[in-house]
Amino acid sequence: MPSQKKEDPRAVRSKKMFKEALLELLMENPSLSQLTVQKIARRAELNRATFYLHYEDITDLLRQMTNELIEELSDKLDVLVHADFIENEDYLIRFLDYIYENRKYLGVLFEQTKFEQKLFALLADRIQSRRARKQKILRPNQVANEIYAASLMGIIKWWLTDGNEYSTEYIAKQIRLIHKR
Structure with a gap:
């Protein structure tokens, strides 16, 4: 190697x-x-x-930054895919802590649509992976996955912009309550 x-x-x-x-x-x-x-x-x-x-230019810098952040978020989400998302809140809290620690950067990057599209695709993919692993689903339910990903994206965006007085633990519990499946 x-x-x-x-x-x-x-x-x-x-x-x-x-x-x-x-x-x-x-x-x-x-x-x-x-x-x-x-x-x-x-x-x-x-x-x-x-x-x-x-x-190469400013777009290249922004693209590299977005890709690095998506890669880091992907690593955090991979742990959630293989954990029991509902029962083990610790992994969700770690993911949310990472988001909170990077909230300024995420807030700026949310203004750039490519970042939001990439994050949405990442969430939808990890949701499908988790559901497939947990429920042995052979055919993905794209609508359910996208609704779940959109709700997570909405919660994260709201938390970063308007609800940041709430702790990661509180947000994790709310996500868990909303997404019991």
């Missing part, structure tokens, strides 16, 4: 700074049309040449 080449710590740091700069700018003004590479580089306190070493 070939060894994976470790990324230069300076490159990791630069990418992190560009991502944080982009998110800060999007929190100030969610319109992508107002962004420039120069604004992002200035906010990151790096130069445009460094930006172009890592990204």
Whole structure:
């Protein structure tokens, strides 16, 4: 098995700074049309040449950020697929804690429709996987899965925007009550 080449710590740091700069700018003004590479580089306190070493353009930076966040959420959801979602609330609470810890970034990314579409697809896929594993369903019930995914997406979006005074434990219990199946 070939060894994976470790990324230069300076490159990791630069990418992190560009991502944080982009998110800060999007929190100030969610319109992508107002962004420039120069604004992002200035906010990151790096130069445009460094930006172009890592990204093709702003869309590429946003795409990579979205993919990384979806991958991290996917890892958290995979644990839920293999756990008993209803009885073991701890896994759901860990998932919700991750969402809460990243709420600022998620709030900004929800403004970008591709992120919401990817998250919805991820939720629907994991719901189907869990149901298939738990109930040995041979034919997926796409409508039920999409309704469940949409309700989870709605709960998460509401919690991040209007209901963030509620704890992850409270939200987990509410999700469990709503989705007894």
